[in-house]
Amino acid sequence: MSYTTQMNAARKGIVTGAMETVAKKENMPLETLMGRMAEGTVVIPSNKNHVNIDPEGVGEGLRTKINVNLGISKDCCNLDVEMEKVRTAVEMKAEAIMDLSCFGKTQEFRNRVIAECPAMIGTVPMYDAVGFYDKNLKDITVDEFFKVVERHAQDGVDFATIHAGLNRITAEKIKRNDRLTGIVSRGGSLLYTWMMLNDAENPFYENFDRLLEICTKYDLTLSLGDGCRPGSINDSTDAVQVEELITLGELTKRAWEQDVQVMIEGPGHMAIDEIAGNMMMEKRLCHGAPFYVLGPLVTDVAPGYDHITSAIGGAIAAANGADFLCYVTPAEHLRLPTLDDMKEGIIATRIAAHAADIAKKIPGARNWDNAMSKARADLDWEAMFSLSMDPEKARKYRESSKPEFEDSCTMCGKMCAVRNMKRVHEGKDIQLND
Structure with missing residues (x-):
């Protein structure tokens, strides 16, 4: 039997190599994994053209995965530096890499990453459109947008962020709602601008079936982007965010009808007391599809420490149902992250993910x-x-900071509780004074 996508295979009862790998990693019965994939609550992003991928699953009952953003920009366009980040991120056990390159030889870098990297690879094709065609945003045609998406899929990208939920109805709500930070999604802002300049509907919303055809052809997992994610705690859970989320839920069902795997992207910035409710709302409105969140950052006043504000929110989000955490570095809002920034962001996000897995009672956590x-x-x-x-x-x-006694540290020395409990249980004398 043949299949078109991992979801299609699961629905047909076909066991793929990717399913076997993920089931083994997660200590989950194949039948359980395939059942959840068939329902859409688990995805395995694995493009047919990403030949060296080491597949990972994202979704219900699986370990919380983390994603690392990197890529070249006009101000920082050293491909070798970014490739070093890719290698380091994989060594540090990041399950996904998102290439957010938005300048210059994006395809060259993307192909290098896909050829070398065993992690899941994600992109935002919208970022690439302006540089790819070297023309004004207003003048890019609908066909040209879709050609860029297909190019990314053909190259072997495993999941692509497409802001298909930001339609004209949502755009009108943006105008009527007084947000402090407006649209902070780069891809969302580009699409919104294109829509306003051309007085047109979002091409990915209006031609959603065309997008699904590309996804089916390459088994490209659709990561439905939150173009209206809140960029400040003031803007969270507002009408704009919720309106887009409702639309994303509708698009999810349409994608599933074509056996296309879907993840939903979420906030953003959000006060701690709103996080659990938002996770429940997403799972309800989007029918249990895996949820992929940026943070959420729980306060807006800590530039230089946003890996911490993000880890706090990420742990709470994942403990309440989020499946995939996008890392945030100390450089968030300030600059393109360095290698050291990336390392700090990865560790902070892995801590959040693991803490959540304990709360979710993931087997073996x-x-x-x-x-x-x-x-x-x-x-x-x-x-x-x-x-x-x-x-x-x-x-x-x-x-x-070396201690006097090897079985202690310089914090407590001979008064170390663990040292003394161990010694007394071993029948040894304890001398606290010299």
């Missing part, structure tokens, strides 16, 4: 923590380093 606790109780420093999310940093901290 606590085992890692239990192993670390055992190593701490045994004062086994080498085991602690090997189990650390960032072994290099843990070892560096330990070595930077």
